[in-house]
Amino acid sequence: MSLWADWSYPTSIRFGAGRIGELVEACAAAGIARPLFVTDPGLAKSSMVDDALAQLRKAGLGVALFSDLKPNPVAGNIDAGIAAFRDGGHDGVVALGGGSALDVGKLIAFMQAQTRPIWDFEDIGDWWTRAREEGIAPIVAVPTTAGTGSEVGRAGVVTNEETHTKKIIFHPLMMPRVVIADPELTVGLPAVLTAGTGMDALAHCLEAYCAPSFHPMSEGIAVEGMRLIAGSLTQAVAEPQDLAARSQMLAAAMMGAVAFQKGLGAIHSLSHPVGALYDTHHGMTNGVFMPYVLAYNRSAIADKIGRLAAWLGLEEASFDGFLGWVLALREEIGVPHTLAELGVDDDRTEEMAAMAVEDPTAASNPVPAR
DSSP states (O other): OOEEEEESSSEEEEEEEEEGGHHHHHHHHHTSSSSSEOHHHHEEEEEEEHHHHHHHTTTOOOOEEEEEOOOOOOSHHHHHHHHHHHHTTOEEEEESHHHHHHHHHHHHHHHTTSSOGGGBBSSSSTGGGGGGOTTOEEEEESSSSSSSSSOOOOOEEEETTTTTTEEEEEOOGGOOOOOEGGGGGGTTSSSHHHHHHHHHHHHHHHHHHHHHHHOOHHHHHHHHHHHHHHHHHHHHOOTTOOHHHHHHHHHHHHHHHGGGOOOOHHHHHHHHHHHHHHHOOOOHHHHHHHHHHHHHHHHHHHHHHHHHHHHOOOOOOOOHHHHHHHHHHHHHHHOSSSSGGGOOSSSTTTHHHHHHHOOOHHGSSOOOOO
């Protein structure tokens, strides 16, 4: 089967090895002539970014680099990016990197057109309708990890440093116009980050599947995403040069992001405060919480998880069989079993518990969060 395709779901996606070579064409398709190139500080020093910038400059595009962002982005990162966007007279964003860089790029493109504070556009009810749509800049997204799927999402996550809470900012026009999903860009990802981002993709698919709302399309996408992850994550960690495994994970990450419009749950509502207060890796934190949340939700999801176990071809097609698979997967790819192993102490446990209950993702957990 050829791992090369053009998709228009939910946006224009150029999928396949080597497709970063189409970056100039992608900018043209998005209507971008002067892109602000947003990436993280580590990637900013890489040959991958050097090559992409050279490609854009050779084509005569007025590109500038912005990389002032944290692994868990804060509002100040967005403000700095907006200043760079306006000062450089840019007309669009190319965001290359993991979820943090993609989210920051999307939020810059969105917020540079706004006059209200970023918190006025939190993903609550119809708050997105407060936005001024004129001037929201187009985005080309280039993921270098297979985890968040932010490249096909209409939201970005940013930490409010005053309240130490993660907020989801939403607007339909934050959806990138073009995605370049090139598995070759994920090959250099260290094993620990391949594992952590892979667990993020699994958490997205799993929580979307378990969320109690009616959305059979998202549910089906989530199931296939988990099948791809089950067949490729351990291989991607063990053999990072395996482009087939990298391709399957890249597709699964996008599928998870498409599926979770059905809802997320307590895995994410617990991870968000931990990440905001202790700056832990989001996907790895999801991986730590996953079996505990599964056990908490058992009374509401046991039958569904049994069906999922059968669809995944597990030896024991039951809730216990699936839970055992998750535990074995975590051990095989090096996901910690406790928060202490991520450097999280007990000092703020009650604070984090209260924040988790209030987190918007808790609302769609199968069992009410308490």
